[in-house]
Amino acid sequence: MLRHVSERGQCSRSAVAVETGLNKTTVTSLVGELQARGLLKEIGPQRAGSVGRPSRALTLDGSGVGALGLEVNVDYVAAFATDLAGRVLVDRRIGFDAMSAGTARSLDKLAQVIGKAVADLDRLGVALAGITVAVPGLVDAATGTVVVAPNLGWYRVSMVDRLVSAGISADVPITIDNDANLAALAEYTSGVAMGTSDLVYLAGEVGVGCGIIAGGRPFSGADGFAGEVGHVMVDPSGEPCGCGSTGCWETKVGLAALVRMAVPDHAYGTGRPLVRDPEERLAEIEQRRAEGDPRVDAAIAEVGRWLGRGTALLINLFNPRIVVLGGYFARLADRLIPVAQTELDRLGMTVVADRCGFVASTLGFGAASRGAVNVVIQRVLSDPTTIAIRHP
Known part of the structure; x- marks a missing residue:
């Protein structure tokens, strides 16, 4: 009901x-x-x-019931919370170098962000119904374990156990899921592809994730690992990837690849002071372009070409109606889409490519944490008895 x-x-x-x-x-x-x-x-x-x-x-109503979604990524930790009716209560993103921090420090930071968000909800008189955390990697959702997150350097991390030991209440349900899967859910429920029953979401971060909605339902595969397209080899003679392989798709289209080509003096892992937030990195790239640096347009065009090539494979496999570009792809969509569409038209099966197009997400870098909130809300809608009686 x-x-x-x-x-x-x-x-x-x-x-x-x-x-x-x-x-x-x-x-x-x-x-x-x-x-x-x-x-x-x-x-x-x-x-x-x-x-x-x-x-x-x-x-x-649900004004006294809150859902908290978080995302930990290479450059930042994000927190987003709403009440059951969707009113936004918390929305913040904190720049954080998770790539260099290591597992323990990253989880400590995540626990701090959760603690602050929970305190904010307490001050509003909102009881927390659950927490979902988005991670860029392979996640065993049943056990709350990150099997591997190459760009974070995480392997076999029992996140739920770590968060509980860091002070997060064991009474609050905590779930872990892949960031692109959650972002695809957000796009399907409230984004530019709302109600589109067959879509592919591409997360433009340092790595590249893929979330799939098929027949109106998330497609996650037998073990929840479907969509790891960022680590499909596309160039055997290409750059080394954080997963240990060479020439993976994300080495061609990830934010790290764009930065490496457009502003090589500030590339990831160069040892220079890091710009902590992806928005700041994009602002720096745009500044270089405004100053007339030809490497920027060349880099964006190169990313667009590889984006189209990889997407051609995806539409042949999944036959989506829409491919949603998220993260930094959305910010540069006006320049990426024309190039990518050309490659898609050239390489995709004509009958499939003609019925599918790119759209830019409007959820920015917050898509995964919004999808994470949706998971908590859906759990309450499916079983309202998880919320205690407040007014006998």
Whole structure:
């Protein structure tokens, strides 16, 4: 019933009874329980143009229930929180060099960010329903373990156990998932591809992740590892990759590749002072372009070509309707898409490529943490009894 109201919007008890097939007595009982848990409220009166006494409308409440999504990536840690009805309560991104910090320091930083967000929610009188953390790597979601995150240098990291030992309450459900999978979910539920049942999301970060929505559902594969396209070899004689291989796709189109070609003096791993946030790196690249540095346009064109080549393979495999470009790809979409589309048209199967196009995400570098929030909210909608009764 809670899910029905969340999807339907404001509706009367009688409308819920008709649309769900529940009898009115059951609806009344469920409304009372959901109100006691602080998940549903009645507003009104509601008039629908009919005669007689106007009815009160049911709508999601959840103002006292919060969902927290986080992302730890090479350059930053992000936190995003909403209440059950989607009102934004926390939205921040902190520059952090996770690549150099190592596992222990990175998890300590993540725990600090979580602690601050939880304190913010406490001050607002919001109870936390759950936490989901997005990580750029292979994740065993069932055990909360990062199997491998090459760009972070993480191997077999039991994140849930580490976070609990760092002081995060064991009473709050914590889940871990791949960043691109969560970003694809965010695009499907609230982004530029909202409601598109078949899409591919490409995360433009230091690495490149791929999230897939197939038939309106996330496609994760047998072990949850589907979509690791960043480590598909595309150039055997190319650059070494953080995964240990050579010529992986992300060495051609990742943010590290763009920086290496456009501003080689500030490339990742050069030992020079790092610009901590990807937005700052992009601002530096744009500044170089404004100053007339020809390497910038050449680098963007090169990334665009390889982006189109890799995407041609993806559309042949998954036949999406839309390819959503996220992260830094979205910021440079006006220059990347024309080049990438040309390569896609040249290499993709014509009947497939003609029905698929690129679109730029509007969620920026926050897509994964927004998708992480959605996971928590969906868990509550699926089982409202996870929220304690607050008003007996």
